[in-house]
Amino acid sequence: MPLLPPSAGEEIAAVRGRGRTTTRREGKMKNAIRQQAFPGYDTNDYIAESIAFLQENEPPEGFFVGFSGGKDSIVSLELCRMAGVKHHAYYSCTRIDPPEVVQFIRTAYPSVQWLYPKMTMWEAIQKKAPPLRMQRWCCEVLKKEPAREHPLKHRIMGIRAEESTRRASRPRIDSFSKQTIYKPIFAWPEWAVWEFIESRGLHYPSLYDEGFSRIGCVVCPFILSSSPGATRQRKESMRRWPGIWKAYEHAVKKWFTAKMVEGLRSNQRHRTPEDYWQAYLRGFE
Numbered sequence: 001m002p003l004l005p006p007s008a009g010e011e012i013a014a015v016r017g018r019g020r021t022t023t024r025r026e027g028k029m030k031n032a033i034r035q036q037a038f039p040g041y042d043t044n045d046y047i048a049e050s051i052a053f054l055q056e057n058e059p060p061e062g063f064f065v066g067f068s069g070g071k072d073s074i075v076s077l078e079l080c081r082m083a084g085v086k087h088h089a090y091y092s093c094t095r096i097d098p099p100e101v102v103q104f105i106r107t108a109y110p111s112v113q114w115l116y117p118k119m120t121m122w123e124a125i126q127k128k129a130p131p132l133r134m135q136r137w138c139c140e141v142l143k144k145e146p147a148r149e150h151p152l153k154h155r156i157m158g159i160r161a162e163e164s165t166r167r168a169s170r171p172r173i174d175s176f177s178k179q180t181i182y183k184p185i186f187a188w189p190e191w192a193v194w195e196f197i198e199s200r201g202l203h204y205p206s207l208y209d210e211g212f213s214r215i216g217c218v219v220c221p222f223i224l225s226s227s228p229g230a231t232r233q234r235k236e237s238m239r240r241w242p243g244i245w246k247a248y249e250h251a252v253k254k255w256f257t258a259k260m261v262e263g264l265r266s267n268q269r270h271r272t273p274e275d276y277w278q279a280y281l282r283g284f285e
Contacts, residue, residue, distance in 0.1 A: 050184040054083040062086030064152035069101045072158030094142040108203045115146035122251040226282040
């Protein structure tokens with residue numbers, strides 16, 4: 001007997017998820033589209049298929065599980081445990097993640113290995129430039145580079161196809177920089193992710209209950225835009241984590257000032273660090 005019919009995705013928000021109702025309703029349309037491709041699937045079907053996928057592809061040395069503390073990585077790690085496959089979980093500590101998420105990982109998942117980048121976000125800005133929506137070097141430096149140095153080369157990632165057309169266009173077993181990427185929950189809709197978490201009694205960051213739809217890096221370039229949605233997310237983030245944003249502002253202005261001294265920005269329309277910072281927050285739109 002299915003835990004919930006595929007059409008009832010938006011209904012499960014009532015279970016211990018006060019603030020998550022909005023999050024899952026926002027994905028209602030995408031979930032409906034995904035369900036058309038998997039008629040009759042319930043959470044148990046997704047679980048069984050993912051476990052079989054992990055068992056069939058288990059490498060002799062085991063999997064290297066990317067863990068961010070987010071809902072998808074929580075599910076992926078639990079599935080590895082249920083499948084009985086050899087695995088080792090790691091967290092790329094960017095130092096700009098929400099403090100609540102960092103503390104959650106420390107307390108709820110103490111066995112997860114922490115990997116650190118060679119330089120902080122603020123140091124990288126001085127060497128490169130402030131990251132932009134279409135020039136997101138920050139993920140490469142803060143998350144991917146530390147993981148690439150790990151000896152295990154078969155990585156589990158909690159990537160789902162419904163998150164974006166770009167992700168949906170990639171294969172379920174992919175490759176990246178001499179590593180093989182496996183996506184056990186690639187076909188899962190968001191409602192199945194949350195039902196799995198509830199049914200297994202898994203802990204998750206409290207930010208989801210407060211209505212946050214994403215709990216990754218606080219200063220993500222994706223919210224550097226003048227669009228209403230990005231502006232709303234950015235303002236909420238700045239209100240919640242002012243210290244991180246203050247450090248971000250200082251690093252960006254420091255970089256801009258250095259370029260002015262070097263004479264590299266004398267003809268730019270942004271004549272002061274504050275002008276540049278405000279335009280940067282809007283994605284120069």
